[in-house]
Amino acid sequence: MQDRSMILIVSSAAIVLALFSGVALGKGMAFKRLNPQGTASDLPFSHAVVAGDTIYIAGTLGVDPETGKPPEDAKAEARLVLDGIQKKLELAGADMDDLVSVQVFCPDLALYEDFNAVYRTYFRDGYPARAFIGSGPLLRGTRFEIQAIAVKR
Numbered sequence: 001m002q003d004r005s006m007i008l009i010v011s012s013a014a015i016v017l018a019l020f021s022g023v024a025l026g027k028g029m030a031f032k033r034l035n036p037q038g039t040a041s042d043l044p045f046s047h048a049v050v051a052g053d054t055i056y057i058a059g060t061l062g063v064d065p066e067t068g069k070p071p072e073d074a075k076a077e078a079r080l081v082l083d084g085i086q087k088k089l090e091l092a093g094a095d096m097d098d099l100v101s102v103q104v105f106c107p108d109l110a111l112y113e114d115f116n117a118v119y120r121t122y123f124r125d126g127y128p129a130r131a132f133i134g135s136g137p138l139l140r141g142t143r144f145e146i147q148a149i150a151v152k153r
Contacts, residue, residue, distance in 0.1 A: 005110045034091045048088040055092045057148040059105075060084040063140055076113050078118035081144045085123065089150055096149040099128040105135040105145040114146060 033046035049056045060082030063070050070077045086096055104115065112132055128148070139147050 017042055027033055032092075034088060035102045047090075048092055050092045053152045055089065055094055055098070055150040055152065057088050057150070059147045059148070060088070061138070061140060061142045061145055063142060069140060074114045074143050075118050077143050078115050081146050082118065082122050085148055092150070092152070094150050094152045096122045097125040098152055099148055100151050101149040102128050102130040103129065103147045104132045105138060105147075106132060106143060107135050107137055108143060109134045111143055 031129070034048040034050065035046060047058050047060075058131075061070070062077040062084065065081070071080065076112055080101055081115040085099075085129050089095055089098065106112070106115065109132075115132070128150075135145075
């Protein structure tokens with residue numbers, strides 16, 4: 001009985017030390033901030049942040065890199081925004097099938113089916129959890145903005 005008590009005390013102490021030293025909480029984990037070549041570097045955010053095996057993708061728009069405006073066609077814009085997400089994932093050493101959560105912001109919910117027609121073509125191994133959220137106007141007059149989280153497998 002006394003040996004079991006000692007084991008419990010030592011185990012409990014080890015857990016408490018691990019928690020307070022930050023080991024269990026990821027304290028001291030290095031973050032890698034990614035800004036793809038050709039993106040504005042004066043913006044007050046990173047386009048993606050890698051923390052361990054998790055990748056956080058900032059809100060991404062589907063704009064033509066030459067004009068800075070969205071294309072006339074909603075499906076073409078959906079391809080641009082998804083290509084932007086894909087590029088950021090590749091910089092982090094991941095791909096679209098590593099996405100675990102996606103939030104799509106769209107001021108016009110009537111574009112749901114158009115977006116889905118394009119979205120389906122970007123995945124091989126099933127789909128991440130996703131929300132398609134009706135929003136107010138988006139930056140640069142875009143129809144879609146995507147924010148996402150991925151975990152490298």
